[in-house]
Amino acid sequence: MKPSSLPEIPLPPAIRSRHVEGINGLTMHVLEAGFETRGRPCVLLLHGFPELAYSWRKVMPALSEAGYHVIAPDQRGYGRTVGWHAAYDGDLAPFRLTNLVRDALGVVHAFGYRSVAAVIGHDFGSPVAAWCALVRPDVFRSVVMMSAPFGGPPPLPFDTAELPAKPKAEDPVHRELARLARPRKHYQWYYSTRAADGDMHHPRQGVHDFLRAYYHHKSADWKQNQPHPLGSWSADELAKLPTYYVMDLAKTMPETVAEEMPDAAAIAANQWLRDHELSFYAAEYERTGFQGGLQWYRCGTSGVFDAELQIWSGRTIDVPSAFISGRQDWGTYQRPGIFEAMQTRACTRMLLCELIDGAGHWVQQEQGAEVSRLLLQFLVANHAR
Structure with a gap:
């Protein structure tokens, strides 16, 4: 279906919808706020599953009113972004994490930015945001992870030269x-x-x-x-x-x-x-x-792309970071130990870690005003350093 034939999105007046061509093979649908004046610092928002760029509608106006150019794409595989193909028997490689980082980098460059003030990701957008900050800290100058903690890159086998090779063990x-x-x-x-x-x-x-x-x-x-x-x-x-x-x-x-x-x-x-x-x-x-x-999940559960991610084994997120989740969100704890590892090992400059009461997994929709306040608090503190 052509973009012009799709129904209008029920958006607040401060947000506009547009398509941008030529982003890593995609024509990407983007929601945008704070576009009226040039020269603003940029904030990139990455949604999760089963959501859309629309999931950020409650925080975008507050960020734009604070002086930011706010960009929220429908990510690869979602919504009104086109150029992806998701047949079950098709190629999974376009949906692997490093290519999703390439998508994010393409959005930033398409809008004329060499760097952004923050990349902010929710749910499955959270690991994408984390990998953006880990792989390209020069571009993604700070990161906020929401509802899905990041425990760091997968480790490489270590000190195994004198040991017999072992096949990869199946998770029982x-x-x-x-x-x-x-x-x-x-x-x-x-x-x-x-x-x-x-x-x-x-x-x-x-x-x-x-x-x-x-x-x-x-x-x-x-x-x-x-x-x-x-x-x-x-x-x-x-x-x-x-x-x-x-x-x-x-x-x-x-x-x-x-x-x-x-x-x-x-x-x-x-x-x-x-x-x-x-x-x-x-x-x-x-x-x-x-x-x-669902292709994103298949990339993770298959383990097919773990070797690629091991290139960054041992690397930490060294830009200013934050974590925001709902106090009633099981996503914080669904992977035992990751919430703690994020704070003690994976991120070296975590400035904020907040669990918001009265919010479950959809924190920026359930408690949009409080999420906006915390994001602006983080951005101001980050700028001051």
């Missing part, structure tokens, strides 16, 4: 999860299956209601979200996670979240994701499907 946790009294599976490995896109693109309840239940289940509105650190990456510990992370073995994601679908009164009372806003997400995913975003 998946077999262990399947053998629990209540058999389970990890959502990222489910997302990597051939069936996942069809399950979510054509769910029994429809895409709109699937997304309503999914966003609700992972938000602070679902009162059972009371996260805490896990002891280990083991089946017994992972089984403590809610079912949107560690699913019942026989269920799809739409079936999983349907059990927690909010009632009509709760939907009417929801102020952070009103129905017309949800309808935009639903229409976009009905049009594109979910496979573009």
Whole structure:
């Protein structure tokens, strides 16, 4: 579908939608604020799954009012950005982390910036932002990770010259999860299956209601979200996670979240994701499907590109960094030890680490004003150093 034939996006007046051609093989759809005057410092916002550039609509005006040129693209595989292909049997390489960093670098350069004040990523956008800061600190001068902590690059085998070579060990946790009294599976490995896109693109309840239940289940509105650190990456510990992370073995994601679908009164009372806003997400995913975003998960679970990432083994993020998440977000703890490793090892100049009460996983939508305040606090502190 041509961009001109797509419906208008329900945006605040301060934000405009546009397409930019020639970005690493893509014609990228971008939301932009603070574009009225030139010479502003730039902030790049990277969304996660299953979201869009639209997910930043609540923080973009505050950042632009503070004097920043704010750019939020639909990332590769999402929304109105075109030029990507996501067949399940197609090439995964365009969706690997280093190429997503290349996409981000291309956006920055397309808008005429040699560097940006900050790259800010949420959910799966968080590791992309982290890798931007690790690989090109000269361009991405500070980084904010949201809802997904960064534990550092994968390690290289060390001090092995006198040892016999060992084949890569299979992670036993998946077999262990399947053998629990209540058999389970990890959502990222489910997302990597051939069936996942069809399950979510054509769910029994429809895409709109699937997304309503999914966003609700992972938000602070679902009162059972009371996260805490896990002891280990083991089946017994992972089984403590809610079912949107560690699913019942026989269920799809739409079936999983349907059990927690909010009632009509709760939907009417929801102020952070009103129905017309949800309808935009639903229409976009009905049009594109979910496979573009699912390819990102497949790159991670397959391990195919780990060797490339090991080029940076031992490297730390040395630019000013911050982490923001919801206090009711299990994403902070879903990988045991990563939240702590980010603060003690992976980032050497962490200026801010905040968990916002009253927010689950969709922190910049659930608590947009508080996220905006913290981002501006970080940007001011960063500038002062």
